[in-house]
Amino acid sequence: MDLQIALLLGQDGLTNGAIYALLALALVLVFAVTRVIFIPQGEFVAFGALTLASLQAGKLPGTVWLLLALGVLIGVLEGSRAVRAGQLRRLPLIVLLNVGVPLLLAGTLIAVSPATLPLPVQVLLALMLVVPLGPMIYRLAYQPVAEASVLVLLIVSVAVHVALTGLGLLFFGAEGSRTPPFTEVSFAVGDALLQGQTVLVIVASLGLIIALYLFFERTIYGKALRATAMNRTGARLMGISGTLAGMLSFTLAALIGVLSGILISPITTIYYDSGFLIGLKGFVGAIIGGLASYPVAAAGAALVGLLESYSSFWASAFKEVIVFTLIIPVLLWRSLKTTHVEEQ
Amino acid sequence: MSPADHGNERTVVLEVDKLSVSYGKVNALHGISLKVHRGEIVTVIGPNGAGKTTLLCALIGLLPASGDIVYLGERQHGGRSVEQLVRLGMTLVPEKRELFAEMSVADNLLLGAFDRYRAGHRDSLETMEDVFNVFPRLMERREQTAGTLSGGERQMLAMGRALMAKPRLLLLDEPSLGLAPLIIREIFRTITQLKRTGVAILLVEQNARAALQVADYAYVLETGELALEGASRQLASDPRVVASYLGLGGRR
Numbered sequence: 001m002d003l004q005i006a007l008l009l010g011q012d013g014l015t016n017g018a019i020y021a022l023l024a025l026a027l028v029l030v031f032a033v034t035r036v037i038f039i040p041q042g043e044f045v046a047f048g049a050l051t052l053a054s055l056q057a058g059k060l061p062g063t064v065w066l067l068l069a070l071g072v073l074i075g076v077l078e079g080s081r082a083v084r085a086g087q088l089r090r091l092p093l094i095v096l097l098n099v100g101v102p103l104l105l106a107g108t109l110i111a112v113s114p115a116t117l118p119l120p121v122q123v124l125l126a127l128m129l130v131v132p133l134g135p136m137i138y139r140l141a142y143q144p145v146a147e148a149s150v151l152v153l154l155i156v157s158v159a160v161h162v163a164l165t166g167l168g169l170l171f172f173g174a175e176g177s178r179t180p181p182f183t184e185v186s187f188a189v190g191d192a193l194l195q196g197q198t199v200l201v202i203v204a205s206l207g208l209i210i211a212l213y214l215f216f217e218r219t220i221y222g223k224a225l226r227a228t229a230m231n232r233t234g235a236r237l238m239g240i241s242g243t244l245a246g247m248l249s250f251t252l253a254a255l256i257g258v259l260s261g262i263l264i265s266p267i268t269t270i271y272y273d274s275g276f277l278i279g280l281k282g283f284v285g286a287i288i289g290g291l292a293s294y295p296v297a298a299a300g301a302a303l304v305g306l307l308e309s310y311s312s313f314w315a316s317a318f319k320e321v322i323v324f325t326l327i328i329p330v331l332l333w334r335s336l337k338t339t340h341v342e343e344q
Numbered sequence: 345m346s347p348a349d350h351g352n353e354r355t356v357v358l359e360v361d362k363l364s365v366s367y368g369k370v371n372a373l374h375g376i377s378l379k380v381h382r383g384e385i386v387t388v389i390g391p392n393g394a395g396k397t398t399l400l401c402a403l404i405g406l407l408p409a410s411g412d413i414v415y416l417g418e419r420q421h422g423g424r425s426v427e428q429l430v431r432l433g434m435t436l437v438p439e440k441r442e443l444f445a446e447m448s449v450a451d452n453l454l455l456g457a458f459d460r461y462r463a464g465h466r467d468s469l470e471t472m473e474d475v476f477n478v479f480p481r482l483m484e485r486r487e488q489t490a491g492t493l494s495g496g497e498r499q500m501l502a503m504g505r506a507l508m509a510k511p512r513l514l515l516l517d518e519p520s521l522g523l524a525p526l527i528i529r530e531i532f533r534t535i536t537q538l539k540r541t542g543v544a545i546l547l548v549e550q551n552a553r554a555a556l557q558v559a560d561y562a563y564v565l566e567t568g569e570l571a572l573e574g575a576s577r578q579l580a581s582d583p584r585v586v587a588s589y590l591g592l593g594g595r596r
Contacts, residue, residue: 239459
């Protein structure tokens with residue numbers, strides 16, 4: 001291996017690593033706040049990328065119908081609850097929010113041809129279509145069992161993952177899609193060529209990580225999420241309900257997932273089931289961070305990206321094996337290093 | 345004057361009638377009736393395991409209960425959630441404090457006003473100044489993380505955080521627990537000060553002497569039932585209370 005190849009692989013590894021880092025952060029966030037191991041995280045990557053690809057191909061993405069169906073379900077659920085509690089004046093808002101907005105979005109997509117819209121608008125549309133699925137799935141699948149054990153929540157996650165993968169096949173078909181790059185520029189670094197898209201992915205990821213940091217450190221809602229992660233009872237007594245924290249963390253996780261998908265789809269071909277493997281690599285990063293530390297999780301995910309890219313050069317048949325085997329020494333090291341403290 | 349009519353000049357903030365709580369088949373509380381008025385300190389004293397913490401948890405909606413709870417003139421049908429009661433100005437300072445250990449004192453206080461922020465009030469900085477006036481120690485420690493505070497400071501922070509919500513009814517669960525006598529005196533002095541702001545306080549205590557000194561009215565809870573009630577001064581000289589809770593030192 002000469003320097004040029006090493007640089008090329010490093011560039012590749014860091015790009016993927018940046019995406020894994022974003023997903024690792026989302027996984028840590030969701031777990032810390034809701035104790036949910038969010039296996040469907042990867043589906044948001046695939047749904048985001050494929051929804052954008054559908055819009056660009058001039059097709060109506062199937063996620064519109066999912067959004068509408070979930071909206072109707074939640075509308076019925078919340079509506080009947082409001083009726084039973086005698087709060088009829090809440091009814092119009094519930095219907096408008098859960099059914100009206102998705103209908104409006106669907107109508108807009110049918111009325112204008114999204115393929116002709118400029119790229120930023122298409123990205124915005126993809127975000128509006130897929131990100132709301134996060135809190136909606138929380139409302140329907142997780143909120144009713146929010147107090148259950150981690151294992152039950154994990155089983156729910158597996159079910160949601162399988163359902164979403166199936167729906168992905170139905171919506172987008174078995175063919176993969178690739179979206180055009182956001183930028184065509186490239187820089188020459190020595191002998192190697194640095195793609196503008198690669199730089200964009202890394203810069204955008206870092207920007208998103210900084211934005212997340214500021215959200216958690218500076219805003220009262222970010223602090224409320226951290227408080228829920230630290231002390232659930234204490235947070236409830238301040239009026240920070242588990243539902244609010246869950247909805248908020250799932251919205252963030254979905255946003256991170258969709259943005260990752262949109263960032264990575266010009267580089268890699270995304271299939272309906274690609275998300276799982278991408279999410280799983282983010283999960284390895286999150287495990288390195290003990291599902292608790294954000295910086296260690298991000299660094300671990302970047303390491304996973306680099307390891308993956310160099311092992312694809314030396315032993316491409318064992319690429320995935322090497323990446324996922326990393327989890328064993330990490331778990332060993334963590335279990336030897338951490339001393340378990342009794343609950344007080 | 346019948347025992348239930350204490351201070352009937354003022355508005356009733358909380359009225360509880362025949363409240364019962366059970367854990368499965370075990371009856372933890374049975375037929376509890378009590379009243380708290382605006383600007384009044386009411387204490388519930390009793391030994392370990394009498395159900396004092398259970399009472400407060402039931403009132404704020406952390407535990408399901410049967411019986412009537414009328415809060416601010418409104419019957420709490422079918423058990424309201426904690427969040428709804430917090431929105432209505434009920435705040436609990438729990439026995440275990442439940443602070444956000446890895447956050448700074450200032451952030452802990454700020455989150456005390458979370459629900460007010462959500463409801464559209466943007467006065468948390470002014471409220472924090474008020475809290476710092478009540479607990480100057482918290483002002484000195486504002487950048488420190490809550491986990492590094494001493495026991496007394498933690499209690500102050502828990503109370504300060506509760507005050508950030510500008511409560512109408514403050515539920516205090518064993519504020520003296522695990523604290524040195526000097527700190528206990530300071531905490532109870534603060535509780536007396538708070539009374540002047542018009543907040544109603546329901547104070548649950550094992551430290552009967554300190555509680556009876558600051559409270560206007562008192563109930564004695566024993567094995568899940570109210571055994572005695574009366575004006576604090578009367579109860580403090582009641583031979584049964586003296587014998588069980590105050591010892592000889594209470595006779596002054």
